[in-house]
Amino acid sequence: MGRMASLDSTNDVDVLIVGGGIAGLSLAARLAGQCRVALVEAEQSLAYHTSARSAQQLIPSYGPTPVQDLTRRTLVTLRNALDDEGRRLAWPSRFMLVGRRGDVAAEAHAGMRHLEPGEARALSPVLREGSFEAAALDNDSVRTDAPALLAHHEGRARQGGVAIHLGSGVHTAQRVGDGWLVGAGSEAFHAASVVDAAGAWADDLAVVFGVERLGLQPYRRTAALVSLAEPLDPESPMVAAADDTWYFRPDAAGALVSPSETEPSRAEDAMPRPGDVERTIRLIRQIADLPVTGIVRAWTGLRTAAPDGVPVLGFDPEAPGFFWLAGQGGYGFQTSAAMADHAAEQLLAGPDAIRTGAHPVSETERALDPHRLSVRR
Ligand SMILES: Cc1cc2nc3c(=O)[nH]c(=O)nc-3n(C[C@H](O)[C@H](O)[C@H](O)COP(=O)(O)OP(=O)(O)OC[C@H]3O[C@@H](n4cnc5c(N)ncnc54)[C@H](O)[C@@H]3O)c2cc1C
Known part of the structure; x- marks a missing residue:
């Protein structure tokens, strides 16, 4: 597992989000103020990778059924969203x-x-x-201003107390007590749940946690x-x-x-x-x-993308407290608000909530569940 930061300087959080793209930042903004959250990003700036390189288009008719459902829900949220200066974050674009x-x-x-x-x-x-x-x-397609949307999420996250650490790539992880001890850059975190929002590196990050890859490509x-x-x-x-x-x-x-x-x-x-x-x-x-x-x-x-082309969202079936938020393919912006909603609800309900029935699973959540991926069976 390589070098592990000492426990003395550990940041204690409920949720540690790994990855500062649209997925990680949407979730950070959604969880802000509801529990203790930190976000770590390997690069020196947020949204350096895929989230800075999209076409910024949200197309309700695009993608498989669960993606279309997530897109419809995301559009409901984004159509009403304004930045700090009152500018719209999304507008009609056929x-x-x-x-x-x-x-x-x-x-x-x-x-x-x-x-x-x-x-x-x-x-x-x-x-x-x-x-x-x-x-x-x-006719219902929408354009977004990706930098403005990302800045909006960052602002909401910071205002809600989310600590954002740049230049903090996760390099080590081990299960300690009922959580994870995670080394990221020069920092250490103890987190009940860790969210893998690492984009193209999502499978590589899982390996650091000793979690089996899902076959994300x-x-x-x-x-x-x-x-x-x-x-x-x-x-x-x-x-x-x-x-x-x-x-x-x-x-x-x-x-x-x-x-x-x-x-x-x-x-x-x-x-x-x-x-x-x-x-x-x-x-x-x-x-x-x-x-x-x-x-x-x-x-x-x-x-x-996951092998079946549907994003992956949910607690890993075998690694307690390891939560996937990955495989968004070409739909990362258009599904972002709904993905953040589902992820926040499941994380706040806790890892056993689905098994015990405390969190009723919707059809879309079932489609996103990492359990489905045959690579693991
Ligand atoms: C040309 C193009 C056009 C597109 N057009 C659209 C579009 O019109 N609409 C749409 O919805 N989607 C579009 N997409 C897809 C969309 O951009 C992606 O789905 C989305 O950006 C993925 O976001 P993410 O947060 O999962 O990944 P990323 O933005 O890549 O973020 C992941 C972050 O995790 C960090 N990370 C990785 N490993 C670690 C680690 N060990 N420790 C800490 N941090 C780590 C990375 O540095 C990265 O910043 C397009 C993509 C491309 C390339």
Whole structure:
């Protein structure tokens, strides 16, 4: 287990959250003031990894059924949320699939409206006539300002007494009494429950606790801001290829584009590869007259998923007090408030509450439960 900080300087908490991305910060804000909470983040700043690299879109029709349920609940919370200056943290921003008829039919979820190409072109005039057969529109999709949302959660967490420790990567852990003694950076924590919100490193963190991996796999996804000779209508929808080969949407700088790749990676500080963005622009230009003049900025993040593509939330079946909040894949923002609600309720109810029936489990919570993952059986 390596070096272990001495008990003399131990921070005693009820819940230790590991990871300062959208998952960890949403939960910290939700638990603030209700119990003693600390959050540790390995990097020198919060949300350095995937949570700083998203498309900031919340799409109710996107993802498997439990994700759609979490997204609907998250939207109810975020639609009413304001930052300290009274600015909205989320606002309407439509999402549209385009492509071959069969691909659109296969990808468009219930709740999306099917459109003829002419109707789609009226919404996004850069789409070229005759370049696609069908479209489907999600009218309830929402954009968020990810940095503002993250800052909002951080503020609420700190105001509620959550101690946030930066540059504090968890390196050691052992079961002591009825809790965990955890070494993070130069600090030591004694916690009744530890929350694994470590994103791409969630399985690696489990190993530090002697907990079996769940088979969580990080996948690369690249995005870029490109400048345009003529701006897009800011009200025009985000447009995605129904065969999952690209998406674009208007942005203050011009447009945000992505090759929509899902390529397995190890947990790392992922970087774009030369040519990725240029290839994406070429693909988009087969369908849309996007007048790209240059690449402003490109980045790559890791979307980390469980083998069944559904996020993982709940106490580990075998390690007491070890709580998973991981595997959010491409849905980490759109599920964040509902995931934090479920996690907070289960953590406050305690590890035995589900087994004893004190915490009645909803269908969605059952779908998220780490027990389901066959790797462990
Ligand atoms: C290009 C792209 C577009 C996306 N678009 C969307 C979108 O439009 N909508 C949406 O909902 N989602 C989107 N996503 C997905 C979303 O960004 C992720 O699901 C979400 O950010 C994951 O958040 P997280 O908190 O789980 O992980 P992270 O943000 O990676 O946070 C985990 C943190 O844990 C820390 N950590 C790891 N190990 C340790 C340790 N041992 N000790 C301490 N700290 C540790 C890491 O440093 C990291 O800061 C997109 C992702 C990408 C890459």
